Structures are given as structure tokens and as C-alpha cells.
Amino acid sequence: MGIPMSVDVRDLTDERSAAEAVDAAFAVLRSADERFSPYREDSELRRYERGETAPSADLQEILQVARDASAASSGAFSIQAPDGSLDTNGVVKGWAAERAAGVLREHGSRRFCLNAGGDVVTAGEPEPGRAWRAGVRDPFEPTRMMAVVELRDGAVATSGTYERGAHVWDGRTGETGAALLSATVVADDLTTADVLATCVLVLGVEGVAWAFAHGAREAFGVLPDGRVVTRAGVAGVPVPLG
Template sequence: MRRTEHIMGIPISIDIRDAPDERTAGEAMSAAFEVLRSADERFSPFRSNSELRRYERGETTASADLVEVFEIARWAGIASSGAFSIHAPDGSLDTNGVVKGWAAQRAAEELLARGVRNFCLNAGGDVVTHGEPEPGRPWRTGVRDPGDPRRVVAVVEQHDGAVATSGTYERGAHVWDGRTGGPARTLVAATVVADSLTTADVLATCVLVLGPEGVAWAIGQGARDAFAVLPGGGVVTAGAQVQLPAGVA
């Protein structure tokens, strides 16, 4: 059973392969999507009445969830020597660099809590998987070629895990360097494979800012694998889980 909804400005799909019946699958999907909608409503920087904006204005204290988001951002900022930041260049708070992966991982955990064991959740190209699509076969996640949306630059095969990509090829240089306030431009895209999408998403953003040296750095911060695409089309890799097509190096 598969369903797609638009949340956080992106298409998010859930593909369940092992629910005993459609009702069980539908209820699990609805609960997972509600986790995502709630995160968008509470922490969106684009909603004037979100918890994030109300906290920023001093109208409320931070909830336990917002504190958790802040702690993840603080860790990433320290680990990356300031490259990662949730303070936008204008000084406002923007937690999107944490919240999308964090919320999608929580949605996946909601599926697990409801007894779903074989599923794929795809949040705008950032993917968390569990189990297998059919007996004896892992989930396969294709990472699109930044220069050609019809092609993939790599394929990740895994059962339980997550893949996240941060890039400039669709929205331009929208990720900023927390050290300078300027846009990240040294890479076209950065992909990280990790145990959770929370980790993969944050580390992918860090790598995009840090540049080629960030690929090996990510392995030391909890990534299973990582790779980045350079402006000229070359690829910098670390680890061995990502499968690159012949001729890509």
C-alpha cells in the first residue's frame, strides 16, 4: 500500500509492504503523516504562529521537542566547527536543516510502533527504510544526478537505514555557511547514508557546507557512507555502501 501527501512543501510518500490488511496499513500511514504535519505546523519558519516563531518572539517557552531540535542543531554546529547553523543570515531561526529529517524519522518510528516492519518513507528524496520490499531483497534508493534528473549518480542498497541528500541543483545556493553567513557553493550535492534520517539529513547539510573534506568527516560523525558531487561533475566518496555507476569517479 502506497500513499503520497504534500507536507513541508515537498511530496512525502510511504510504501508499506507487510500490513495484514488495508485498514491497518491505512491507520499506520495516517498516524505517520500526522507526525509530519504536526512538525510542519509547530516548527515551520514560514508560519507566523508556529511554535518556533512564538518562541523566537518570547511568547512561549520551548517544548521538549523544540529543545531536542535545538540540541541536535547545537551538536551539529559544534561538530562542524560552526559550519552548520539554524540562525539564518538575517539572524532569524530556521530549523528546517534539522526538522525535515527528524520528523521523517519520527514518522518511521510511528510505523514501527504500529507493527509495520517493511516500509519505505520518502520525504522529497530523503529516504528511510526498514525491512525489505520482498523476501531476500534490500530496498534500493537511487540518488539523482544533479546534472540530469533522468539519471542516478548512485544507488544505495540497505534494509534498515536512511539516505539524505543536500544540494544546490534545484533551489540554488540556499544553504548558508554558519561561519560566514554566505551560501555554500563548493559542492553541487552531498549524500549521507546513516542509521537514522535525523543523522543523515543533518550530516548531508554539513557536508554541503564543508566541501570535499566534509565527506570523510561525516564518516567520523556517524555516517555509514557519504559522497559528494563537485561543480565539474566529479565525485568524492568515502565508505563502501554506495554503488556508483561505471565511469563515475
């Protein structure tokens, strides 16, 4: 997927069992990249788009997540790129990472943290009485964290334009760009957190409050002038979470 990924498993103390669990989790991520990448002409996504294959159950699920997000956001979220092609990246990363987390659970892990390019899904605690801690990068300063989110059995995702530029588009207009510089959402699972973060980025200030009505535990956005948008409104300075 072109992003760094890591897994921290705390409760599979047998080295072989831990290695098997992590290998199986990464196999899910590699498979998702191969099958649903918009950059591979032989991917299932591209073959489906050309009418060469029927959608698999997994692709149907991804498309349904996208349809639900589009309906909930009044069309702001869309997997149809401005050039008319399908681009499911707004769903697939979170969906695949959540699937990988499920594989870790299937292998018996109940205490882990999976980091997919800064989007994080966790289970349990790294040690009794302490939550997993996920840093949210300051969009203006890559060496500084603007917030730290504490997680137990949850996920956090950030969508932004500060690294890749205007790569997110508004499904209502087809225009790229966003009202916010970044948007961060905490939710029960990474599929939800990832999709909601993209929606908030496009919806702008009103998107933060909107996210709470659609599955967010916490959400905030950063305006281009550095002010932070929280559930309570626009703050003058960044406000750390949790």
C-alpha cells in the same frame, strides 16, 4: 513541507491497519510542518523566537541536534539564518520523517520505506533477500540516477543547490552557497543522515571524510565540475554506490 512524500508498507496486510498506520505517520509530518515552519508566523518556532513561549520537549530536541551538529562541524552547520532568524529546516525534515517512521513501527510495521522528498528511511526488506533501493539523482540531469543505494534498516539523505539554488549557508561566515553541488549521506537514521548531508555540502571536499567520523555509513559529494568526492578522495567520474 512543500515536498512530495510517500510511504510503502509491506507487512501490514490488513487494509484498515495499514491505512491507520500511514495516516498516523503523515499526521506527524503535518504537525512538524505546522509547529516548526519558519514560514508560518504562528508556528511554535516563530513564537519561541519572539519570546512568546518556552520551547516544547520536541523543539528542545531539535535545537539540541542543531547545537551538536554545529559543535561537531566547527560552526559550519547553523540554524541561524544570515538574516538572524531561526530556520530549523536543516534538522526538522529528517527528524520528522524519522519520527513518522517510529509511528509506523508503533503500529506494528517492520518492513517499510518512507520517502520524504528524496530522503529515505527504511525498515527491513520489501521482500526476503532484497534490500530497499533508493536512487540518488544526478544533479546535472534530473532524469538520470547517478547512484543507487541499497538499504536495510537505514536512511539516506541528499542536500544540494541544483534545484533551490544557494539556500544553504555556512554558519562560520553567514555566506550562502556551498563548495559542493550536492552531498549524499547514508546513516542509521534520517535525522543523522539529513544533518550530515547539509554539513558535508557546506564543508566541501573534506566534509566527506568528516562525515564517516560522525555517523555516516557511506557518503559522497559532487563538485560543480561533475567530479565525485568519496572517502578515498576526488574521483574523475561519478562512482555508483552499493
